[in-house]
Amino acid sequence: MKRTMLITGAGRGIGRALGVFASEQGIDVIALVRAHAGGPGEVFDGVDVTGKDALDRVAAMLGDRPVDLLVNNAGIIGPERQSTLDMDFDGFRHALEVNTLAPLRVVQTFLPNLRAARDRAGIARIVTISSQMGRMNYAKSDRIAYRASKTAVNKLMQGLATDLAAESIAVRVVDPGWARTEMGGPDATVKVEDAAAGIHARAWETDMDSTGTFVDYLGAEVSW
Secondary structure (H helix, E strand, O other), rough: OOOOOEEEOOOOOHHHHHHHHHHHHHOEEEEEOOOOOOOOOEEEEOOOOOHHHHHHHHHHOOOOOOOOEEEEEOOOOOOOOOOOOEEEEHHHHHHHHHHHHHHHHHHHHHHHHHHHHHHHHOOOEEEHHHHHHHOOOOOOOHHHHHHHHHHHHHHHHHHHHHHHHHHHHHEEEEEOOOEEEOOOOOOOOOOHHHHHHHHHHHHOOOOOOOOOOEEEEOOOOOOO
């Protein structure tokens, strides 16, 4: 029985690398991208995760197809001005829409597909790519819009883990490390291919015993 993974933000960076790696492992990949960029798997382009209509279009095309693993990967760093003392509030709002609200919308949109996979395999999985920058016990304030959006999505995913536990749908938050992507920059310490391989491992090892946990791409527990 071949397994299926749906990835948002799969046109570049970690999302694209994860799609490539998963395809090499024999996983059927459903890639959601804003602009068609090629790559492995079944690509749905023109999908902005903040847009309900675009997500509904993909859901209609998938029908009742099972999705064993949903990966919320799409994200942005936020506006140039994002200090507590000098905030681009429109930019902050957009960061929340992409990094916080969209992952929940994506889950709700494809929940029937996750349930179909659960009925077939006994479990389905949701993984959201977050960041240690959103930890509540980490008081640094640079990129505060990004940090706050990740703190908020962490709480949403924790709540989803609670609400979906009875349905055998496991939810996990994964920090990819400081990955060498367009967002992470050239000085980042983690190769994007290593981050993708680690996320893939952490995702598929997720079970009902580990639902509601926050780990890094190597599997080390991250504090909330």
